[in-house]
Amino acid sequence: MQECKYILAKSGQDFAPYKRALVMLGESNKRVIVLGADLSNSTEIDGFRDRFPDRFFNIGVAEQNEMNIAVGLAIEGEIPFVHSFGVFVTRRVYEQVCVQVAMQNINVKIVGSIPGLTSRLGPTHQAIDDLALMRTLPNMTVIDPADATEILQAVPAIAEHSGPVYIRMMRREVPLIFDPEKYHFQIGKAACIQEGQDVTIIACGVMLQNALASLPLLEQNNINPTLLHISTIKPIDTTAIIEAASKSRLIITIENHLITNGLGSSIAEIIAENGLGNTLIRMGLRDEFAAPGTQEYLFERYQLNSRHIVEKILEGLKNKK
Amino acid sequence: MQDIDNLKELDKKDEKDEKDEKAEKAKEVRRLIIQMIAEANSGHPGGSLSMTDIITTLYFSIMNHSAANPTWEERDRFVLSKGHACPAFYAVLALCGYFPISELMNLRKLGSILQGHPDHEVTPGVDFSTGSLGQGISAACGMALAGKIDKKNYRVYVIIGDGESQEGQVWEAAMSAAHYKLDNLCAFLDYNKLQIDGEVEKIMNIEPVVDKWKAFGWNTLRIDGHSIEQIIEAVGIAHKTKDKPTMIVADTIKGKGVSFMEGRVGFHGVAPTRDQEQQALSELM
Numbered sequence: 001m002q003e004c005k006y007i008l009a010k011s012g013q014d015f016a017p018y019k020r021a022l023v024m025l026g027e028s029n030k031r032v033i034v035l036g037a038d039l040s041n042s043t044e045i046d047g048f049r050d051r052f053p054d055r056f057f058n059i060g061v062a063e064q065n066e067m068n069i070a071v072g073l074a075i076e077g078e079i080p081f082v083h084s085f086g087v088f089v090t091r092r093v094y095e096q097v098c099v100q101v102a103m104q105n106i107n108v109k110i111v112g113s114i115p116g117l118t119s120r121l122g123p124t125h126q127a128i129d130d131l132a133l134m135r136t137l138p139n140m141t142v143i144d145p146a147d148a149t150e151i152l153q154a155v156p157a158i159a160e161h162s163g164p165v166y167i168r169m170m171r172r173e174v175p176l177i178f179d180p181e182k183y184h185f186q187i188g189k190a191a192c193i194q195e196g197q198d199v200t201i202i203a204c205g206v207m208l209q210n211a212l213a214s215l216p217l218l219e220q221n222n223i224n225p226t227l228l229h230i231s232t233i234k235p236i237d238t239t240a241i242i243e244a245a246s247k248s249r250l251i252i253t254i255e256n257h258l259i260t261n262g263l264g265s266s267i268a269e270i271i272a273e274n275g276l277g278n279t280l281i282r283m284g285l286r287d288e289f290a291a292p293g294t295q296e297y298l299f300e301r302y303q304l305n306s307r308h309i310v311e312k313i314l315e316g317l318k319n320k321k
Numbered sequence: 322m323q324d325i326d327n328l329k330e331l332d333k334k335d336e337k338d339e340k341d342e343k344a345e346k347a348k349e350v351r352r353l354i355i356q357m358i359a360e361a362n363s364g365h366p367g368g369s370l371s372m373t374d375i376i377t378t379l380y381f382s383i384m385n386h387s388a389a390n391p392t393w394e395e396r397d398r399f400v401l402s403k404g405h406a407c408p409a410f411y412a413v414l415a416l417c418g419y420f421p422i423s424e425l426m427n428l429r430k431l432g433s434i435l436q437g438h439p440d441h442e443v444t445p446g447v448d449f450s451t452g453s454l455g456q457g458i459s460a461a462c463g464m465a466l467a468g469k470i471d472k473k474n475y476r477v478y479v480i481i482g483d484g485e486s487q488e489g490q491v492w493e494a495a496m497s498a499a500h501y502k503l504d505n506l507c508a509f510l511d512y513n514k515l516q517i518d519g520e521v522e523k524i525m526n527i528e529p530v531v532d533k534w535k536a537f538g539w540n541t542l543r544i545d546g547h548s549i550e551q552i553i554e555a556v557g558i559a560h561k562t563k564d565k566p567t568m569i570v571a572d573t574i575k576g577k578g579v580s581f582m583e584g585r586v587g588f589h590g591v592a593p594t595r596d597q598e599q600q601a602l603s604e605l606m
Contacts, residue, residue: 057501059497062497064459065459065496069497071459072462072463072465073466074463075463095453096456099453099456
């Protein structure tokens, strides 16, 4: 576990951390091959395409073929990064990912763009179950970065890592939370942002910014929380979670995903398997497909904003008394 | 003059011997297929026997490979996209020396290196694990693409099934191989006209299959899949073809070589009894 101070800012419309990270990776690692499925601009692989045309292959709108071509490339020692929207590189190609990538433990990196409610394209394009689908697969590492710093650091880290990885990818204007000079992303390591004794908040992905925004509101209510950020959903940092759970009776998880088999379920498993006995509140989508809409609208509609986090915590603390 | 005629005669004799030898090798593979499936009392004889001549010819007359060094970087690659026909694959690998022939009698046994579908993690000589249909040909495209990226000279061979051709992914792969001009890729369609539920034509017709592959931009040939000469000739044409992958549509007979299995859908995935095994082996002597 590492402690870190946060800064919350927008990375800027043109910053596009993934686009930058991929080009930098292309410079340093010549085995990296980028595969796309007709969404080069949307998945921010156009920078790599223009810089390294010999190592970029557009497979067209054919994700199943894209995934298995990646497997063939990886078998020959290349490091393929496979791209599309999160829904298509998980739901649509689940059997290909399971049988060829995970089962054979093949070194393919799967990048799912616009995760969960960050997609404005409606439920067909909202990956609200991708963490669940990927977490269920043996051998698969699953990452949900929270900000531009994590994206910039996670991309080279997953290329170094031997084995299949699924990583969610926010695009364009991405929150900037961690100080790039001080933060050190590691696969499988949680980051403790604040320590307190009243409640333990555990967040992943884009929800970290909402959790951070809840901190001043909690302070106004004299609530002193622990805030733990989990970027690697699998393998999860069990040690850090047990430690964070020991600080307070109440744990609240928040994720840009269904509450089933993503972050919240992972935490529930750790609490139960270790006999910790904490009360757990899981925030996220509850057994429903979301409506189309902007991120702001959807966070409000599904009660995932900082205000809702505070309400849930107050409710949880009241019930404990 | 006399001497030259004599030499021609000798050449012909050599050719005939060589031809007999290759035919004998395929027969040996068929015997092993029957024996291992009967021993396992489980497996897929029909589609193994239909592709026997193709895979035997590939490994004994066409591909560069080394049983002593199964992961030799320059070797030609082979993907059995119709993975259930692996008994034929295993028999060929054993005869090439990748593992002892006696190992074949452990087919599908617990802990065996020879399971019901090819697994590159456990079986020496298997380049790529398959089992779920339609995926092997995509992976073969990836392997061929890697060869192009790395400027390697190896070639990639893949065998797909006719029932397998009903998978949409096969056609995604077909499109991409032509698009990226993968002339180092050579595919065979083991066209035995039968799938588990019956005749391919009646279940879901794949015709006109030659026209389809041509329309997808492949150099497409049609041969008798039990003629070793035609297999060698077709692969020769594939080798000389630039900028296009080659599809060799090989007309075959399911269960080829065993009278009571030929053309019978019932032997797609059913093992012969011990009596049937004996009859089959006597026909294959």
